[in-house]
Amino acid sequence: MYQKVEEYIRDHREQLDVETPPDQLWNKINHSLEKKTRPLWSANTLWKIAAAIIIITLTSALFFNFQDSFSNTMDSSVADLPKVELPASKADWRKAEKEYQAQINGLLAEIQAYPIEEDFEAQKILIEVSQINLQLDKVKEKMMPFRYDSARARQVLSLYEAKVQNLTKLRDHLKNR
């Protein structure tokens, strides 16, 4: 005989759990756990990208060294790069360079959110980007430290512009997949 609710609940505590959670609830939890533990880029893909970058770096290095040994002229490989306006002073050029770098960082942050596993189009664009990086390093290396080397300054900005265009293309491709 129960006098009060407190006594009743004390003696029926387990029996009050009358409802059963739906079967699909574990599936939802399991799915969310899998999503969290699955890496965005698999180890296999990362190896493929790393291998591609190494091959391109070596090939490009050989190519540029070969070119340098025959001429001191500008890189002919950047002839197809987008046209950009040359800033009037070195300070303005630095500002433009910083703006490009910020834009690139933003795009890279967006791109990292997408997996590129088995996406050959995305890998192709990434390879193009790594080629641009190599050219950028090369041109920047040749720039005079105390003089505004307008020809090479323009090349650097053109390369940045090309990089932005490629990364934008990659981001849009991943978004619209």
Add this chain to the structure above:
Amino acid sequence: MSTTQFNIHADLIEACKKGDRTAQFRVYQLYSRAMYNLSVRMLGDQATAEDALQEAFLNAFNNIHRFEGRSSFGAWLKRIVVNKCLSILQKRKMFFESIDERVMDLEEENSDETYIWSDISPAKVHQEIKNLPQGCRVIFNLYQLEGYDHQEIGEILGVSVSTSKSQYHRARKLLRERLSKQLETQ
């Protein structure tokens, strides 16, 4: 009290810490029913309770490395579930009205509850707890079923001890009235 006495599923918890999905499923099987019923009683409806339980289990598995075994795993998990339910309820903006405790005490003394509690099924009690108004339902569950005292409830919900007590009495009174009505119509 020793840590081993608390954790009868220590091996299972260790496996969960390593991300073992089978162990996680076993833990889910062990605790989901009790936690689901707790959520349903706290929140009043099954759909919201499912969401709360899903998030609570995910939270528990993702933070299981923080479980140090100072309490039982069930108590640790229950706290996560209760906190999840409270955060959902907070978004609904609960209001707690303080009722004069002396009036409630008088009502308690004058009532004869014996006949209700002798003839009612646990399923009906569970259903009527779910149907209680939100504010007093939460306090009733925390106090009567989950073992919180009025001081703790006051701190958790940001209300005074007297409000917690008066809402508890209100829930108790409503529960009694509604169950009596059901018995009369049977």
